[in-house]
Amino acid sequence: MSTNLRGLTIWLTGLSSAGKTTIAAAVCEGLRERGCKAEWLDGDVVRQHLCRGLGFTKADRDENIRRIGFVAELLTRNGIVTVVSAISPYRAARDEVRRRIGHFLEVYVNAPIEVCEVRDLKGIYRRARAGEISHVTGIDDPYEPPFAPDVECRTDRETPAESAASVLRVVDRIGART
Amino acid sequence: MSTNLRGLTIWLTGLSSAGKTTIAAAVCEGLRERGCKAEWLDGDVVRQHLCRGLGFTKADRDENIRRIGFVAELLTRNGIVTVVSAISPYRAARDEVRRRIGHFLEVYVNAPIEVCEVRDLKGIYRRARAGEISHVTGIDDPYEPPFAPDVECRTDRETPAESAASVLRVVDRIGART
Numbered sequence: 001m002s003t004n005l006r007g008l009t010i011w012l013t014g015l016s017s018a019g020k021t022t023i024a025a026a027v028c029e030g031l032r033e034r035g036c037k038a039e040w041l042d043g044d045v046v047r048q049h050l051c052r053g054l055g056f057t058k059a060d061r062d063e064n065i066r067r068i069g070f071v072a073e074l075l076t077r078n079g080i081v082t083v084v085s086a087i088s089p090y091r092a093a094r095d096e097v098r099r100r101i102g103h104f105l106e107v108y109v110n111a112p113i114e115v116c117e118v119r120d121l122k123g124i125y126r127r128a129r130a131g132e133i134s135h136v137t138g139i140d141d142p143y144e145p146p147f148a149p150d151v152e153c154r155t156d157r158e159t160p161a162e163s164a165a166s167v168l169r170v171v172d173r174i175g176a177r178t
Numbered sequence: 179m180s181t182n183l184r185g186l187t188i189w190l191t192g193l194s195s196a197g198k199t200t201i202a203a204a205v206c207e208g209l210r211e212r213g214c215k216a217e218w219l220d221g222d223v224v225r226q227h228l229c230r231g232l233g234f235t236k237a238d239r240d241e242n243i244r245r246i247g248f249v250a251e252l253l254t255r256n257g258i259v260t261v262v263s264a265i266s267p268y269r270a271a272r273d274e275v276r277r278r279i280g281h282f283l284e285v286y287v288n289a290p291i292e293v294c295e296v297r298d299l300k301g302i303y304r305r306a307r308a309g310e311i312s313h314v315t316g317i318d319d320p321y322e323p324p325f326a327p328d329v330e331c332r333t334d335r336e337t338p339a340e341s342a343a344s345v346l347r348v349v350d351r352i353g354a355r356t
Contacts, residue, residue: 037256037257039252039256049244049245049248050228050245050248050249052241053231063230066227067227067228070227070228071228071249071252074217074249074252074253075252075253075256078215078217078253078256078258079215080256
């Protein structure tokens, strides 16, 4: 299980519609341009494959993050650069996967809730305001921002390309290149 | 997400106490000696990490196999040789992951139920006979043997080293070496 490549997990956390998916896609493209082997674990996709039956309580959200972390760890220790995009609202759950994985960048994809609510790409804020759904992060469920993220992307003030570039600058600096 | 390495999934199926874990360990050792990057996904371990809450009904067993298959696919397409040891009693579920993953060897770890019951490494046959547990594969739950496995290990007639060697011979032939 040893490897001569250097794997890395790049973990994007933030509210729904903050821009995680867009930045993740751009980061993956940049990694491939650098000749890195990259995998992208998107929270919504992983929920379908690994977490069917889990809901949005704190316990279920933590279990969801733990499962993504388990897979990210397997990939990372085999030299794959693994990009995760998942709301991952709880600090303790993020810190736990960070400890497990070791070679890890936390990226805080940050836009004010008011901006996310205007974007509302999946319509969940509208449905939350209409009382149709509950447990929506930022509305009636907490989001705990990172205390000291490795990168912070202010997506209300910068373009997705700028955000991705600032992530890739840190990747280049710490040398994940395979 | 492209890779110049050739990943492979080696999937060991068979009854409890048939010898899957022992053979998987020996196969992983042989892969490392060949300079392969190898990961081992053991059914019991994966159950703890990805499948907490799943039981032993057909639907839950199929979901369990689908999740292992999802992770094996991620690893395999990144050039990792992934060894899976899991009872995986249902043919259709195994065939589904085989189709998804593509580069796949099915290894039937075969010992008669009577032999497995004498070994009974985890005590599950004794507990099943005592009526303490149900849904035990080979006792009150079905096991559907592969129709045409790539390798069959008759663990009642050969040593674990012999079984592992026959798996590794096929690996060498199809060229999973990285």
